[in-house]
Amino acid sequence: MTDATVNIPTTAFRPGTSDAEIEAAAAKAAVHRRHTVTFWRLGILLVFLGLWEIAGRMAWIDPFFYAMPSTIAARLYEWITEGTSEGPLWYHLYVTMEESVLGFVTGSVAGIIIGVALGRNRMAADIFSIYIKVINSIPRVVLAPIFIMILGLGLASKVALAFVMVFFVVFHNAFQGVREADRAMIANARILGASDWQLTRSVIVPSAMSWIFASLHVSFGFAIIGAIVGEFVGSRYGIGLLINIAKGSFDAAGMYAAIVIVMVVALGAEYLMTMVESRLAKWRPQPLHETQ
Protein backbone atom coordinates (compact mmCIF):
# COMPACT_ATOMS: atom_id res chain seq x y z
CA MET A 1 0.00 0.00 0.00
CA THR A 2 2.94 2.33 -0.49
CA ASP A 3 2.04 3.32 -4.01
CA ALA A 4 -0.99 5.31 -2.88
CA THR A 5 0.46 8.69 -3.67
CA VAL A 6 -2.03 11.08 -5.11
CA ASN A 7 -0.98 13.88 -7.39
CA ILE A 8 -2.73 17.05 -6.35
CA PRO A 9 -2.46 19.75 -9.01
CA THR A 10 -1.06 22.88 -7.40
CA THR A 11 -2.78 26.27 -7.34
CA ALA A 12 -6.22 25.65 -8.74
CA PHE A 13 -7.73 28.48 -6.67
CA ARG A 14 -10.17 30.83 -8.27
CA PRO A 15 -9.17 34.49 -8.27
CA GLY A 16 -10.14 36.32 -5.08
CA THR A 17 -9.78 33.25 -2.85
CA SER A 18 -6.17 33.63 -1.68
CA ASP A 19 -5.58 33.97 2.08
CA ALA A 20 -4.68 37.64 1.83
CA GLU A 21 -7.68 38.48 -0.31
CA ILE A 22 -10.13 36.68 1.98
CA GLU A 23 -8.71 38.39 5.06
CA ALA A 24 -8.75 41.80 3.40
CA ALA A 25 -12.34 41.31 2.30
CA ALA A 26 -13.37 40.30 5.84
CA ALA A 27 -11.63 43.32 7.37
CA LYS A 28 -13.31 45.59 4.86
CA ALA A 29 -16.71 44.07 5.58
CA ALA A 30 -16.20 44.57 9.32
CA VAL A 31 -15.34 48.25 8.87
CA HIS A 32 -18.30 48.70 6.59
CA ARG A 33 -20.59 47.08 9.10
CA ARG A 34 -19.34 49.34 11.90
CA HIS A 35 -19.91 52.42 9.78
CA THR A 36 -23.43 51.32 8.91
CA VAL A 37 -24.27 50.79 12.59
CA THR A 38 -22.88 54.20 13.59
CA PHE A 39 -24.66 55.89 10.69
CA TRP A 40 -28.05 54.51 11.63
CA ARG A 41 -27.55 55.15 15.34
CA LEU A 42 -26.78 58.81 14.72
CA GLY A 43 -29.38 59.09 11.98
CA ILE A 44 -32.22 57.83 14.15
CA LEU A 45 -31.23 60.19 16.99
CA LEU A 46 -31.08 63.19 14.67
CA VAL A 47 -34.42 62.36 13.03
CA PHE A 48 -36.02 61.95 16.44
CA LEU A 49 -34.67 65.24 17.81
CA GLY A 50 -35.40 67.01 14.51
CA LEU A 51 -39.02 65.84 14.43
CA TRP A 52 -39.45 66.86 18.06
CA GLU A 53 -38.06 70.32 17.35
CA ILE A 54 -40.19 70.79 14.22
CA ALA A 55 -43.32 69.48 15.92
CA GLY A 56 -42.76 72.01 18.71
CA ARG A 57 -42.09 74.92 16.40
CA MET A 58 -45.04 74.11 14.13
CA ALA A 59 -47.18 73.80 17.27
CA TRP A 60 -48.19 70.20 16.48
CA ILE A 61 -47.37 69.52 20.08
CA ASP A 62 -47.52 72.11 22.83
CA PRO A 63 -43.94 73.15 23.74
CA PHE A 64 -45.26 74.25 27.13
CA PHE A 65 -45.65 70.56 28.07
CA TYR A 66 -43.21 68.84 25.76
CA ALA A 67 -40.47 71.47 25.50
CA MET A 68 -38.11 71.29 22.50
CA PRO A 69 -34.56 69.99 22.12
CA SER A 70 -33.36 73.56 21.65
CA THR A 71 -34.96 74.86 24.85
CA ILE A 72 -33.69 71.81 26.77
CA ALA A 73 -30.18 72.42 25.46
CA ALA A 74 -30.46 76.08 26.39
CA ARG A 75 -31.59 75.17 29.90
CA LEU A 76 -28.69 72.68 30.28
CA TYR A 77 -26.28 75.36 29.09
CA GLU A 78 -27.69 77.85 31.54
CA TRP A 79 -27.47 75.37 34.43
CA ILE A 80 -23.92 74.49 33.57
CA THR A 81 -22.68 78.04 33.10
CA GLU A 82 -24.79 80.02 35.57
CA GLY A 83 -26.09 77.35 37.95
CA THR A 84 -29.70 76.54 38.83
CA SER A 85 -32.11 78.58 40.91
CA GLU A 86 -31.13 76.33 43.82
CA GLY A 87 -27.39 76.80 43.48
CA PRO A 88 -24.70 75.24 41.26
CA LEU A 89 -25.72 72.22 39.17
CA TRP A 90 -22.57 70.33 40.12
CA TYR A 91 -23.45 70.36 43.76
CA HIS A 92 -26.88 68.82 43.06
CA LEU A 93 -25.32 66.22 40.83
CA TYR A 94 -22.70 65.50 43.47
CA VAL A 95 -25.36 65.01 46.15
CA THR A 96 -27.40 62.60 43.98
CA MET A 97 -24.26 60.67 43.01
CA GLU A 98 -23.10 60.45 46.61
CA GLU A 99 -26.46 59.00 47.65
CA SER A 100 -26.57 56.58 44.72
CA VAL A 101 -23.01 55.34 45.10
CA LEU A 102 -23.30 54.88 48.86
CA GLY A 103 -26.60 53.03 48.46
CA PHE A 104 -25.21 50.96 45.60
CA VAL A 105 -22.04 49.94 47.43
CA THR A 106 -23.69 49.12 50.76
CA GLY A 107 -26.64 47.43 49.06
CA SER A 108 -24.56 45.23 46.82
CA VAL A 109 -22.04 44.29 49.51
CA ALA A 110 -24.88 43.33 51.87
CA GLY A 111 -26.68 41.53 49.04
CA ILE A 112 -23.61 39.50 48.12
CA ILE A 113 -22.73 38.59 51.72
CA ILE A 114 -26.24 37.58 52.72
CA GLY A 115 -26.92 35.94 49.36
CA VAL A 116 -23.80 33.79 49.60
CA ALA A 117 -24.41 33.00 53.28
CA LEU A 118 -27.98 31.84 52.68
CA GLY A 119 -26.98 30.10 49.45
CA ARG A 120 -24.48 28.01 51.44
CA ASN A 121 -26.90 27.21 54.26
CA ARG A 122 -30.01 25.35 53.16
CA MET A 123 -31.76 25.45 56.50
CA ALA A 124 -31.29 29.19 56.99
CA ALA A 125 -32.41 29.75 53.41
CA ASP A 126 -35.62 27.80 53.99
CA ILE A 127 -36.37 29.70 57.18
CA PHE A 128 -35.64 33.19 55.88
CA SER A 129 -36.94 32.80 52.32
CA ILE A 130 -40.51 33.57 53.39
CA TYR A 131 -39.50 36.86 55.01
CA ILE A 132 -37.45 37.83 52.02
CA LYS A 133 -40.41 37.12 49.74
CA VAL A 134 -42.71 39.21 51.94
CA ILE A 135 -40.35 42.18 52.13
CA ASN A 136 -39.54 41.87 48.45
CA SER A 137 -43.22 42.18 47.59
CA ILE A 138 -43.31 45.73 48.96
CA PRO A 139 -42.93 48.23 46.13
CA ARG A 140 -39.70 49.86 47.28
CA VAL A 141 -40.63 53.45 46.55
CA VAL A 142 -43.44 53.46 49.13
CA LEU A 143 -40.70 53.24 51.72
CA ALA A 144 -39.46 56.72 50.73
CA PRO A 145 -41.82 58.68 53.01
CA ILE A 146 -41.08 56.34 55.91
CA PHE A 147 -37.33 56.68 55.51
CA ILE A 148 -37.63 60.45 55.27
CA MET A 149 -39.79 60.55 58.37
CA ILE A 150 -37.30 58.43 60.31
CA LEU A 151 -33.98 59.58 58.87
CA GLY A 152 -34.74 63.14 57.91
CA LEU A 153 -34.29 65.20 54.74
CA GLY A 154 -30.53 64.58 54.46
CA LEU A 155 -28.28 61.95 53.00
CA ALA A 156 -29.29 58.99 55.18
CA SER A 157 -32.87 58.61 53.94
CA LYS A 158 -31.80 58.57 50.26
CA VAL A 159 -29.01 56.10 50.90
CA ALA A 160 -31.47 53.86 52.74
CA LEU A 161 -33.86 53.93 49.80
CA ALA A 162 -31.10 53.27 47.26
CA PHE A 163 -29.91 50.44 49.53
CA VAL A 164 -33.25 48.61 49.54
CA MET A 165 -33.59 49.09 45.79
CA VAL A 166 -30.20 47.47 45.21
CA PHE A 167 -30.09 44.88 47.96
CA PHE A 168 -32.80 42.51 46.77
CA VAL A 169 -31.66 42.36 43.17
CA VAL A 170 -28.08 41.57 44.14
CA PHE A 171 -29.17 39.23 46.91
CA HIS A 172 -31.30 37.15 44.55
CA ASN A 173 -28.57 36.80 41.98
CA ALA A 174 -25.87 35.99 44.51
CA PHE A 175 -28.12 33.38 46.08
CA GLN A 176 -28.99 31.83 42.74
CA GLY A 177 -25.37 31.95 41.61
CA VAL A 178 -24.26 30.04 44.69
CA ARG A 179 -26.97 27.44 44.16
CA GLU A 180 -25.93 26.93 40.54
CA ALA A 181 -22.28 26.33 41.39
CA ASP A 182 -21.15 23.16 39.68
CA ARG A 183 -21.30 20.04 41.90
CA ALA A 184 -18.28 18.37 40.35
CA MET A 185 -16.24 21.53 40.82
CA ILE A 186 -17.17 21.69 44.50
CA ALA A 187 -16.35 18.00 45.03
CA ASN A 188 -13.07 18.54 43.20
CA ALA A 189 -12.09 21.44 45.46
CA ARG A 190 -13.00 19.43 48.56
CA ILE A 191 -10.89 16.47 47.53
CA LEU A 192 -8.01 18.77 46.58
CA GLY A 193 -8.10 19.83 50.22
CA ALA A 194 -10.24 22.99 50.43
CA SER A 195 -11.69 23.89 53.83
CA ASP A 196 -15.24 25.29 54.04
CA TRP A 197 -14.00 28.85 53.98
CA GLN A 198 -11.55 28.19 51.12
CA LEU A 199 -14.37 26.53 49.22
CA THR A 200 -16.63 29.56 49.63
CA ARG A 201 -13.92 32.06 48.83
CA SER A 202 -12.18 30.43 45.93
CA VAL A 203 -14.89 28.31 44.31
CA ILE A 204 -18.41 29.37 45.27
CA VAL A 205 -18.03 33.14 45.08
CA PRO A 206 -16.07 33.22 41.81
CA SER A 207 -18.53 30.87 40.17
CA ALA A 208 -21.43 33.05 41.35
CA MET A 209 -19.62 36.14 40.09
CA SER A 210 -21.17 36.20 36.62
CA TRP A 211 -24.64 36.10 38.19
CA ILE A 212 -23.68 38.82 40.63
CA PHE A 213 -22.30 41.01 37.88
CA ALA A 214 -25.46 40.69 35.84
CA SER A 215 -27.33 42.17 38.81
CA LEU A 216 -24.79 44.93 39.44
CA HIS A 217 -25.42 46.19 35.91
CA VAL A 218 -29.08 46.92 36.54
CA SER A 219 -28.75 47.80 40.17
CA PHE A 220 -26.75 50.98 39.73
CA GLY A 221 -29.73 52.27 37.78
CA PHE A 222 -31.92 51.22 40.68
CA ALA A 223 -29.68 53.08 43.11
CA ILE A 224 -30.18 56.26 41.06
CA ILE A 225 -33.93 55.70 41.06
CA GLY A 226 -33.85 55.29 44.83
CA ALA A 227 -31.88 58.48 45.32
CA ILE A 228 -34.05 60.54 42.97
CA VAL A 229 -37.35 59.29 44.33
CA GLY A 230 -36.09 60.06 47.81
CA GLU A 231 -35.18 63.59 46.73
CA PHE A 232 -38.58 63.94 45.14
CA VAL A 233 -40.37 63.17 48.33
CA GLY A 234 -38.30 65.50 50.43
CA SER A 235 -34.83 66.98 50.20
CA ARG A 236 -32.81 70.16 50.07
CA TYR A 237 -30.43 69.21 47.25
CA GLY A 238 -30.16 66.80 44.34
CA ILE A 239 -31.33 66.19 40.78
CA GLY A 240 -34.66 64.92 42.13
CA LEU A 241 -35.16 68.27 43.81
CA LEU A 242 -34.43 70.08 40.53
CA ILE A 243 -37.09 68.00 38.78
CA ASN A 244 -39.52 68.69 41.58
CA ILE A 245 -38.94 72.44 41.40
CA ALA A 246 -39.18 72.44 37.60
CA LYS A 247 -42.49 70.61 37.94
CA GLY A 248 -43.71 73.18 40.48
CA SER A 249 -42.96 76.07 38.12
CA PHE A 250 -44.23 74.29 34.97
CA ASP A 251 -40.71 74.38 33.56
CA ALA A 252 -40.86 71.51 31.05
CA ALA A 253 -37.36 72.23 29.68
CA GLY A 254 -35.96 72.01 33.21
CA MET A 255 -37.53 68.60 33.80
CA TYR A 256 -36.20 67.18 30.56
CA ALA A 257 -32.80 68.73 31.21
CA ALA A 258 -32.62 66.94 34.57
CA ILE A 259 -33.62 63.69 32.86
CA VAL A 260 -30.83 64.12 30.31
CA ILE A 261 -28.32 64.59 33.12
CA VAL A 262 -29.47 61.41 34.85
CA MET A 263 -29.33 59.55 31.52
CA VAL A 264 -25.75 60.61 30.88
CA VAL A 265 -24.69 59.63 34.39
CA ALA A 266 -26.40 56.24 34.20
CA LEU A 267 -24.82 55.50 30.82
CA GLY A 268 -21.41 56.49 32.16
CA ALA A 269 -21.85 54.18 35.13
CA GLU A 270 -22.95 51.34 32.87
CA TYR A 271 -19.88 51.86 30.72
CA LEU A 272 -17.59 51.78 33.76
CA MET A 273 -19.28 48.62 35.00
CA THR A 274 -18.84 46.87 31.67
CA MET A 275 -15.16 47.80 31.71
CA VAL A 276 -14.64 46.41 35.21
CA GLU A 277 -16.55 43.27 34.33
CA SER A 278 -14.60 42.50 31.18
CA ARG A 279 -11.43 43.00 33.23
CA LEU A 280 -12.56 40.52 35.87
CA ALA A 281 -14.10 38.07 33.44
CA LYS A 282 -11.21 37.68 31.06
CA TRP A 283 -11.31 33.96 31.73
CA ARG A 284 -14.66 33.62 30.03
CA PRO A 285 -14.87 32.39 26.46
CA GLN A 286 -15.66 35.07 23.93
CA PRO A 287 -19.02 34.64 22.27
CA LEU A 288 -18.64 33.09 18.84
CA HIS A 289 -19.88 36.09 16.92
CA GLU A 290 -18.83 39.28 18.60
CA THR A 291 -21.51 41.87 18.08
CA GLN A 292 -21.56 45.15 19.90
Place this chain on the structure above:
Amino acid sequence: MAVEKTAPAIELINVSRRFLSPTGKSLTAIRDFTMTVERGEFVAVVGPTGCGKSTTLNLVTGLASPSAGEVRVMGAPVKGIDPRIGFVFQTDALFPWRTVIENVMAGPLFRGKPKAQAQASARDWLARVGLARFEQHYPHQLSGGMRKRVALAQTFINGPEILLMDEPFSALDVQTRVLMHEELLRLWSEAKASVVFVTHDLEEAIALADKVYVLTAGPATVKSVYTIDLPRPRVVADIRYEQRFIDYSRTIWADLKEEVETSYARAAA
Protein backbone atom coordinates in the same frame (compact mmCIF):
# COMPACT_ATOMS: atom_id res chain seq x y z
CA MET B 1 1.79 1.57 62.35
CA ALA B 2 2.36 -2.11 61.67
CA VAL B 3 -1.19 -2.43 60.41
CA GLU B 4 -0.79 0.52 58.07
CA LYS B 5 2.23 -1.01 56.38
CA THR B 6 0.63 -4.27 55.40
CA ALA B 7 -3.03 -3.36 54.91
CA PRO B 8 -4.38 -3.09 51.37
CA ALA B 9 -4.92 0.41 49.99
CA ILE B 10 -8.68 0.06 49.79
CA GLU B 11 -11.07 -2.51 51.22
CA LEU B 12 -14.81 -2.52 50.76
CA ILE B 13 -16.25 -5.26 52.94
CA ASN B 14 -19.89 -6.28 52.32
CA VAL B 15 -20.82 -2.69 51.67
CA SER B 16 -24.35 -1.57 50.85
CA ARG B 17 -25.41 1.95 50.14
CA ARG B 18 -28.96 3.23 50.15
CA PHE B 19 -29.87 6.73 49.19
CA LEU B 20 -32.99 8.81 48.87
CA SER B 21 -34.19 9.42 45.34
CA PRO B 22 -35.43 12.91 44.44
CA THR B 23 -39.01 11.61 44.75
CA GLY B 24 -38.37 10.60 48.36
CA LYS B 25 -38.05 6.83 47.84
CA SER B 26 -35.17 4.87 49.29
CA LEU B 27 -33.07 3.18 46.60
CA THR B 28 -30.23 0.70 46.91
CA ALA B 29 -27.28 1.66 44.72
CA ILE B 30 -24.87 -1.11 45.75
CA ARG B 31 -25.42 -4.27 47.74
CA ASP B 32 -23.00 -6.67 49.49
CA PHE B 33 -20.11 -5.18 47.62
CA THR B 34 -16.66 -6.54 48.40
CA MET B 35 -13.49 -5.32 46.74
CA THR B 36 -9.83 -5.15 47.70
CA VAL B 37 -7.25 -2.94 46.05
CA GLU B 38 -3.64 -3.72 46.93
CA ARG B 39 -0.96 -1.05 47.19
CA GLY B 40 0.12 0.05 43.75
CA GLU B 41 -2.57 -2.01 42.05
CA PHE B 42 -4.58 -0.72 39.10
CA VAL B 43 -8.18 -1.87 39.35
CA ALA B 44 -10.83 -1.16 36.74
CA VAL B 45 -14.55 -1.39 37.52
CA VAL B 46 -16.91 -2.00 34.62
CA GLY B 47 -20.66 -2.37 34.64
CA PRO B 48 -23.79 -1.31 32.85
CA THR B 49 -24.67 2.38 32.77
CA GLY B 50 -26.23 3.70 35.95
CA CYS B 51 -25.58 0.56 38.01
CA GLY B 52 -23.87 2.38 40.88
CA LYS B 53 -20.23 2.35 39.77
CA SER B 54 -19.65 5.94 40.84
CA THR B 55 -21.15 5.25 44.27
CA THR B 56 -18.26 2.92 45.07
CA LEU B 57 -15.83 5.79 44.51
CA ASN B 58 -17.83 8.22 46.62
CA LEU B 59 -17.71 5.72 49.48
CA VAL B 60 -13.92 5.64 49.32
CA THR B 61 -13.58 9.45 49.27
CA GLY B 62 -15.86 9.84 52.26
CA LEU B 63 -18.28 12.03 50.27
CA ALA B 64 -20.82 9.25 50.95
CA SER B 65 -20.96 6.83 53.86
CA PRO B 66 -22.00 3.17 53.67
CA SER B 67 -25.44 2.06 54.89
CA ALA B 68 -24.00 -1.33 55.80
CA GLY B 69 -20.56 -2.92 55.80
CA GLU B 70 -17.20 -1.25 56.12
CA VAL B 71 -14.92 0.86 53.93
CA ARG B 72 -11.24 0.91 54.85
CA VAL B 73 -8.48 3.04 53.40
CA MET B 74 -4.92 1.98 54.23
CA GLY B 75 -6.32 -0.26 56.91
CA ALA B 76 -8.31 2.41 58.74
CA PRO B 77 -12.04 3.12 58.41
CA VAL B 78 -12.92 6.17 56.26
CA LYS B 79 -13.63 9.30 58.27
CA GLY B 80 -14.25 12.33 56.08
CA ILE B 81 -12.13 13.28 53.10
CA ASP B 82 -8.76 11.57 53.15
CA PRO B 83 -5.86 13.79 52.00
CA ARG B 84 -4.11 10.76 50.49
CA ILE B 85 -6.85 10.44 47.89
CA GLY B 86 -6.94 12.05 44.47
CA PHE B 87 -10.01 12.09 42.24
CA VAL B 88 -10.37 12.66 38.52
CA PHE B 89 -13.91 13.50 37.44
CA GLN B 90 -15.88 12.58 34.38
CA THR B 91 -17.00 16.13 33.74
CA ASP B 92 -14.79 19.14 33.53
CA ALA B 93 -14.11 20.06 37.15
CA LEU B 94 -11.40 22.64 36.54
CA PHE B 95 -11.97 26.16 37.82
CA PRO B 96 -12.66 28.14 34.64
CA TRP B 97 -11.71 31.52 36.16
CA ARG B 98 -8.22 30.35 37.00
CA THR B 99 -5.36 29.96 34.57
CA VAL B 100 -3.92 26.52 33.96
CA ILE B 101 -1.10 27.00 36.47
CA GLU B 102 -3.46 28.43 39.09
CA ASN B 103 -5.66 25.38 38.65
CA VAL B 104 -2.74 23.04 39.22
CA MET B 105 -1.58 25.08 42.22
CA ALA B 106 -5.01 24.87 43.87
CA GLY B 107 -4.37 21.65 45.77
CA PRO B 108 -1.08 22.64 47.43
CA LEU B 109 -2.46 26.10 48.26
CA PHE B 110 -5.61 24.63 49.82
CA ARG B 111 -3.33 22.43 51.87
CA GLY B 112 -1.38 25.41 53.15
CA LYS B 113 1.83 25.14 51.11
CA PRO B 114 3.67 28.42 50.48
CA LYS B 115 2.87 30.02 47.14
CA ALA B 116 6.38 29.85 45.68
CA GLN B 117 6.63 26.15 46.44
CA ALA B 118 3.18 25.47 44.96
CA GLN B 119 4.13 27.37 41.83
CA ALA B 120 7.39 25.54 41.34
CA SER B 121 5.73 22.21 41.80
CA ALA B 122 2.87 23.18 39.45
CA ARG B 123 5.40 24.14 36.77
CA ASP B 124 7.06 20.78 37.20
CA TRP B 125 3.77 18.90 36.82
CA LEU B 126 2.69 20.95 33.82
CA ALA B 127 5.98 20.10 32.16
CA ARG B 128 5.39 16.43 32.88
CA VAL B 129 2.01 16.46 31.15
CA GLY B 130 3.46 18.49 28.27
CA LEU B 131 1.59 21.75 28.96
CA ALA B 132 4.48 23.99 30.01
CA ARG B 133 3.68 26.46 27.24
CA PHE B 134 0.06 26.80 28.31
CA GLU B 135 0.40 27.78 31.95
CA GLN B 136 -1.12 31.23 31.44
CA HIS B 137 -4.07 29.97 29.36
CA TYR B 138 -7.58 29.64 30.69
CA PRO B 139 -9.31 26.25 30.52
CA HIS B 140 -11.73 27.35 27.79
CA GLN B 141 -8.78 28.05 25.51
CA LEU B 142 -7.65 24.42 25.65
CA SER B 143 -8.92 21.30 23.90
CA GLY B 144 -10.73 18.57 25.81
CA GLY B 145 -7.62 16.40 25.95
CA MET B 146 -5.47 19.25 27.24
CA ARG B 147 -8.03 20.05 29.92
CA LYS B 148 -7.90 16.43 31.05
CA ARG B 149 -4.14 16.64 31.27
CA VAL B 150 -4.50 19.74 33.46
CA ALA B 151 -6.92 17.75 35.61
CA LEU B 152 -4.36 14.94 35.90
CA ALA B 153 -1.61 17.40 36.90
CA GLN B 154 -4.01 19.02 39.38
CA THR B 155 -4.62 15.63 40.98
CA PHE B 156 -1.08 14.22 40.84
CA ILE B 157 0.52 17.34 42.33
CA ASN B 158 -0.92 16.39 45.72
CA GLY B 159 0.98 13.10 45.55
CA PRO B 160 -2.06 10.89 46.08
CA GLU B 161 -1.47 7.35 47.28
CA ILE B 162 -4.90 6.42 46.03
CA LEU B 163 -6.24 7.60 42.73
CA LEU B 164 -9.95 7.35 41.98
CA MET B 165 -11.11 7.96 38.43
CA ASP B 166 -14.76 8.19 37.43
CA GLU B 167 -15.00 7.62 33.66
CA PRO B 168 -12.38 10.33 33.25
CA PHE B 169 -11.87 9.99 29.50
CA SER B 170 -15.39 9.19 28.36
CA ALA B 171 -15.95 12.64 26.87
CA LEU B 172 -12.83 12.50 24.69
CA ASP B 173 -12.56 11.32 21.12
CA VAL B 174 -11.03 7.90 20.55
CA GLN B 175 -7.60 9.08 19.40
CA THR B 176 -7.17 11.52 22.27
CA ARG B 177 -8.37 8.85 24.66
CA VAL B 178 -5.57 6.48 23.65
CA LEU B 179 -3.02 9.25 24.20
CA MET B 180 -4.50 9.94 27.62
CA HIS B 181 -4.24 6.23 28.48
CA GLU B 182 -0.53 6.29 27.73
CA GLU B 183 -0.15 9.48 29.75
CA LEU B 184 -2.01 7.99 32.71
CA LEU B 185 -0.02 4.75 32.72
CA ARG B 186 3.22 6.72 32.62
CA LEU B 187 2.20 8.98 35.52
CA TRP B 188 0.89 6.01 37.45
CA SER B 189 4.08 3.97 37.08
CA GLU B 190 6.07 6.95 38.38
CA ALA B 191 3.73 7.77 41.25
CA LYS B 192 3.08 4.14 42.27
CA ALA B 193 -0.43 4.97 43.44
CA SER B 194 -3.28 2.51 43.83
CA VAL B 195 -5.94 3.21 41.23
CA VAL B 196 -9.66 2.52 40.96
CA PHE B 197 -10.75 3.33 37.45
CA VAL B 198 -14.50 3.28 36.80
CA THR B 199 -15.53 2.98 33.17
CA HIS B 200 -18.16 1.49 30.90
CA ASP B 201 -15.56 0.87 28.22
CA LEU B 202 -14.35 -2.71 28.59
CA GLU B 203 -11.34 -2.35 26.27
CA GLU B 204 -10.15 0.66 28.21
CA ALA B 205 -10.43 -1.38 31.41
CA ILE B 206 -8.43 -4.32 30.04
CA ALA B 207 -5.76 -2.14 28.47
CA LEU B 208 -5.08 -0.26 31.70
CA ALA B 209 -5.80 -2.50 34.65
CA ASP B 210 -4.28 -5.34 36.64
CA LYS B 211 -7.72 -6.48 37.70
CA VAL B 212 -11.15 -5.92 36.19
CA TYR B 213 -14.24 -6.03 38.39
CA VAL B 214 -17.49 -6.72 36.54
CA LEU B 215 -20.55 -5.40 38.32
CA THR B 216 -24.15 -6.59 38.01
CA ALA B 217 -27.01 -4.40 36.86
CA GLY B 218 -28.15 -2.19 39.77
CA PRO B 219 -28.18 -2.59 42.71
CA ALA B 220 -24.56 -3.29 41.92
CA THR B 221 -22.60 -6.10 43.41
CA VAL B 222 -19.45 -7.82 42.18
CA LYS B 223 -20.29 -10.38 39.53
CA SER B 224 -16.77 -11.56 38.75
CA VAL B 225 -13.15 -10.47 38.97
CA TYR B 226 -10.61 -11.01 36.20
CA THR B 227 -6.86 -10.71 36.60
CA ILE B 228 -5.35 -9.18 33.48
CA ASP B 229 -1.98 -10.77 33.03
CA LEU B 230 -0.60 -8.61 30.25
CA PRO B 231 3.04 -7.47 30.55
CA ARG B 232 3.89 -3.91 31.54
CA PRO B 233 4.85 -1.36 30.37
CA ARG B 234 1.95 -1.56 27.95
CA VAL B 235 1.53 0.35 24.73
CA VAL B 236 -2.19 1.02 24.77
CA ALA B 237 -2.41 1.84 21.09
CA ASP B 238 -1.02 -1.58 20.11
CA ILE B 239 -2.11 -3.87 22.89
CA ARG B 240 -5.66 -4.15 21.63
CA TYR B 241 -4.46 -6.14 18.59
CA GLU B 242 -2.76 -8.83 20.69
CA GLN B 243 -4.41 -12.20 20.83
CA ARG B 244 -4.49 -12.35 24.64
CA PHE B 245 -6.14 -8.99 24.80
CA ILE B 246 -8.79 -10.15 22.39
CA ASP B 247 -9.33 -13.32 24.43
CA TYR B 248 -9.78 -11.32 27.64
CA SER B 249 -12.06 -9.00 25.84
CA ARG B 250 -14.25 -11.80 24.53
CA THR B 251 -14.48 -13.63 27.87
CA ILE B 252 -15.27 -10.58 29.97
CA TRP B 253 -17.71 -9.19 27.44
CA ALA B 254 -19.69 -12.44 27.48
CA ASP B 255 -19.99 -11.92 31.22
CA LEU B 256 -20.77 -8.21 31.07
CA LYS B 257 -23.23 -8.55 28.21
CA GLU B 258 -25.84 -10.30 30.35
CA GLU B 259 -25.84 -7.45 32.82
CA VAL B 260 -26.00 -4.83 30.10
CA GLU B 261 -28.98 -6.63 28.59
CA THR B 262 -30.71 -6.87 31.97
CA SER B 263 -30.13 -3.19 32.58
CA TYR B 264 -31.35 -2.31 29.10
CA ALA B 265 -34.47 -4.45 29.42
CA ARG B 266 -35.28 -2.77 32.75
CA ALA B 267 -34.87 0.69 31.32
CA ALA B 268 -37.14 -0.21 28.40
CA ALA B 269 -39.82 -1.73 30.66
